Amino acid sequence: MNRARFVRLALLAFGLGIVAFVVRGTTRLLAPYEVAVMLSAPLLFAAAGLLVFLVVVATLDVAGIRPVE
Numbered sequence: 001m002n003r004a005r006f007v008r009l010a011l012l013a014f015g016l017g018i019v020a021f022v023v024r025g026t027t028r029l030l031a032p033y034e035v036a037v038m039l040s041a042p043l044l045f046a047a048a049g050l051l052v053f054l055v056v057v058a059t060l061d062v063a064g065i066r067p068v069e
Contacts (some may be wrong), residue, residue, distance in 0.1 A: 003068055009053075009054060013047045013051045016043050016044075016047035017047040019043055020040045020043035020047065021040070022037055023036075023043060024040035046052065051058055
């Protein structure tokens, strides 16, 4: 994985997190809280999973096992 792709994935993860909170906030205006959480949860889980993946890749890079070029 090259550094540009790593940065793009990190920005995507943070963008997904922001979108999840925007979806939850705007949905609460129109629907009950449970529906808002149900709609925003997949986005938040995707962002968290992507961040976990990036932490693992960064740890492997620091350990020298799999370099980020």
